[in-house]
Amino acid sequence: MLGRVGAVIESNSCILQTSATREEERDVKQSTQRVRNPADYGYPSSDIVALSAKAIEVTRRTTEAYGESRFSTKSPMSMLVDILLSHRTRDEQTAAGYDNLLKRFGSWEGVRDAPVNEVQDAIANVNFPEVKAPRIQAIMRQITEERGELNLDFLCSLPVEEASAWLNRFEGVGPKTVACVLLFSCKLPLLPVDVHVHRVSGRLGLIGKKVTADNAHPLLQALLPQEARPIYNFHKGLLRHGQRVCVYDRPRCNQCMLTDLCDYYKTVVNPK
Numbered sequence: 001m002l003g004r005v006g007a008v009i010e011s012n013s014c015i016l017q018t019s020a021t022r023e024e025e026r027d028v029k030q031s032t033q034r035v036r037n038p039a040d041y042g043y044p045s046s047d048i049v050a051l052s053a054k055a056i057e058v059t060r061r062t063t064e065a066y067g068e069s070r071f072s073t074k075s076p077m078s079m080l081v082d083i084l085l086s087h088r089t090r091d092e093q094t095a096a097g098y099d100n101l102l103k104r105f106g107s108w109e110g111v112r113d114a115p116v117n118e119v120q121d122a123i124a125n126v127n128f129p130e131v132k133a134p135r136i137q138a139i140m141r142q143i144t145e146e147r148g149e150l151n152l153d154f155l156c157s158l159p160v161e162e163a164s165a166w167l168n169r170f171e172g173v174g175p176k177t178v179a180c181v182l183l184f185s186c187k188l189p190l191l192p193v194d195v196h197v198h199r200v201s202g203r204l205g206l207i208g209k210k211v212t213a214d215n216a217h218p219l220l221q222a223l224l225p226q227e228a229r230p231i232y233n234f235h236k237g238l239l240r241h242g243q244r245v246c247v248y249d250r251p252r253c254n255q256c257m258l259t260d261l262c263d264y265y266k267t268v269v270n271p272k
């Protein structure tokens, strides 16, 4: 009898031990999940001066490798349409859709006042024309109502924060679109962060691993001189590097001129 009781006690203690172990494991797991490394969500190092020097050196080398781009000659209104068309769309398709709009309707006022299905038809080659056509027309109508004309040239003479806040209110116009319009057309110092700039900056270790593209805008911008030209060079340099060398799937590190500056290279590709 005692033997049986002993076995039951032993078995119960075994169950108790097992469940205690599970609880401990769960606690450890939960506390591990709760610990957020702040460096992943902001700058990866507290040495901002060194990060800034790295960003400037990256700009210098990528500009030397890919050349310096000219600023756009498109007006801010035309740039806004261009960038809205370009979301999740290849450059050639965007250019064709943009040209098609002007060819078919003659002006942005013509696009604004056209039946939405015709605008959608004119941009059928870009992705999501059914979303982009009504969105572009709604923004055009709102601009006309507020400004009395379909013209955004006034933005170029505003302080950058004011111009940015004005443009950021429209449905479908986020930080990247705002920065593209104000930097490319107005030469205002505001950094656009697209998928390439975001990916390459993360691998280089200019921003933490979990910083989103939207949150990367102010972090990266603060590392650069607050002038349009160096900001534009950084944007274009990282964009081209991301398209040609630091590609999404397998970065071509053996062709890269930034290995000595790159955290990904030092920790993943060639750890010492």
Ligand code: SF4
Pocket (backbone or CB within 6 Å): 200, 203, 204, 245, 246, 247, 251, 252, 253, 256, 257, 258, 259, 262, 263, 264, 265
């Ligand atoms: S070393 Fe590799 S990961 Fe780093 S920037 Fe160059 S291509 Fe990208």
